[in-house]
């Protein structure tokens with residue numbers, strides 16, 4: 001059941017241990033995390049603290065050892081690989097530090113790719129005109145209307161990341177998960193990407209989880225949670241701090 005108070009994303013007791021030749025590495029030791037619909041939250045933590053691991057689990061790219069993930073009040077961990085793929089293609093958008101664009105496709109084709117893989121050939125022939133319009137409109141919005149036929153290697157880092165954001169949004173996801181999206185960009189270009197994310201949150205109500213090791217980047221969100229020693233601490237919000245001061 002969902003109601004207004006059901007978090008959009010609800011993570012409980014998430015555990016993940018990596019096993020390798022030398023032994024085991026307990027990266028997540030019972031993480032609890034909620035994202036309300038329309039929220040923009042940063043998860044901040046040192047390099048190696050498990051931020052990417054957590055984001056990949058929320059993006060259903062990997063499977064935890066224990067714990068649950070609910071999306072809109074529905075359990076989504078433990079689904080078959082096919083159902084996870086379908087959810088990733090409809091409900092979840094992801095953006096990565098190194099963009100992960102397909103090098104042989106141009107900007108427009110990269111953005112269309114998530115829609116193309118949904119359809120069989122005949123269906124795609126019918127759907128593609130509208131899909132192209134949607135993809136073009138997104139690229140236009142991000143200032144890339146003049147770069148539709150550019151391959152990734154012909155684009156700057158900031159342009160590649162904006163193509164990646166357009167690709168993440170073309171499926172109209174419920175939540176955008178961004179893993180160090182400004183990590184390969186200079187400060188000004190990264191600032192532009194963060195501004196775009198802020199606008200998507202404020203103007204479109206897009207729910208966003210941004211993970212970063214950089215506290216300055218993290219502060220662009222409405223709320224910051226800290227990942228350390230395999231667990232999440234909710235940092236007090238400015239409102240909480242003010243309330244504490246009132247309480248003396």
Ligand code: ADP
Pocket residue numbers: 018019020025027045046047048049050051052053054
């Ligand atoms: P962060 O994104 O916060 O830098 P990660 O989630 O990428 O951290 O990694 C957390 C820890 O888990 C690191 O010490 C990393 O080396 C280790 N790790 C990540 N992925 C794997 C894997 N597939 N196998 C083994 N160890 C891994």
Ligand code: MG
Pocket residue numbers: 051052053179180
């Ligand atoms: Mg990482």
